Amino acid sequence: MCAASVLVVDDSVTMRALIKHALSRDPDIVVVGEASNPFEARDKMKQLDPDVVTLDVEMPNMNGIEFLEKIMTLRPTPVIMVSNLTAPGAAATLAALEIGAFDCIAKPSARETMFTELPGLIKEAARAKAGMAKRRKGGAAPRHAVGEPARDRRMHLPDLVAIGSSTGGVEALMQVLSEFPANCPATVIVQHLPAAFTGSFAARLDRVSQARVVEAKGGEPLLPGHVYLAPGGQRHMIVKAGSRPSVALVESETISGHRPSVDVLFTSIAKNFGGSTCGVILTGMGRDGAQGLLEMRRAGANTLGQDEESSLVYGMPRVANEIGAVARQLPLGKIAKQIFSGG
Structure with missing residues (x-):
């Protein structure tokens, strides 16, 4: 299997370096690029076509949630959100999962806890890329389809x-x-x-x-x-x-x-x-x-x-x-x- 290619998107130079270091230890993952904001990330996604994107929530010019919505609409790609688990962060990350983010992880509070689960998530996300693109391109049901509830259906209900x-x-x-x-x-x-x-x-x-x-x-x-x-x-x-x-x-x-x-x-x-x-x-x-x-x-x-x-x-x-x-x-x-x- 080819190495999973990753684009790291975060406005913090330090955080990008931490993510790259965590991923560099896995021979099945290669970081092909990094970006400090969504506009730079958009251009690098077109240029590099990464298997997976890691994406911060809070960034200048356009936040990660807005950028994720554009990715899922225009260029479906597995995205792993990298966010703090504060109360506001939890709400933002949950919104990202609702839009279609592959998963989310917390930013580390100390170097010794940095991103131990990220390499495994990256490889799972890379394997899911083809299916994600096909599922969305194939016209899945509109998200949340709230306009057609089942209330008028004659139902046989389990207990x-x-x-x-x-x-x-x-x-x-x-x-x-x-x-x-x-x-x-x-x-x-x-x-x-x-x-x-x-x-x-x-x-x-x-x-x-x-x-x-x-x-x-x-x-x-x-x-x-x-x-x-x-x-x-x-x-x-x-x-x-x-x-x-x-x-x-x-x-x-x-x-x-x-x-x-x-x-x-x-x-x-x-x-x-x-x-x-x-x-x-x-x-x-x-x-x-x-x-x-x-x-x-x-x-x-x-x-x-x-x-x-x-x-x-x-x-x-x-x-x-x-x-x-x-x-x-x-x-x-x-x-x-x-x-x-x-x-």
């Missing part, structure tokens, strides 16, 4: 819906939840995000969906018309059965490399709710959720997976499909309808 996603999931969930009606079944979601992001992401989902979307605190009853997003951080989200089914947050080790883990959520549903449920696995790196979705299917649940064509990263859905956990693969734009058809 509970569970969704798991990771890289690319912010954009995917915005589209899926925009089609959820006000009377949707209770729905639980694990999206791999840092703790600073999940509260603001729940608020964004709430604005595009007719359902009520909240960040789970633990102890909430599972109510129709409500969607519960697992908080990022140190606890897994599970669902408890009984006379009053509810959401619970539990402290435990990482599972499948994550906390919260999609596998933990799906497994709790398989054990406690059985067949009248629907499990959905969306775009993401790795394999989290595949085994739990298989357990849901074995318990009689309807299980759906996002297809390769519409996935930003066909990792989690691919593994789930390969092990037989997915009853039906679908493009992103058809998943909400299928959840409610039950077929």
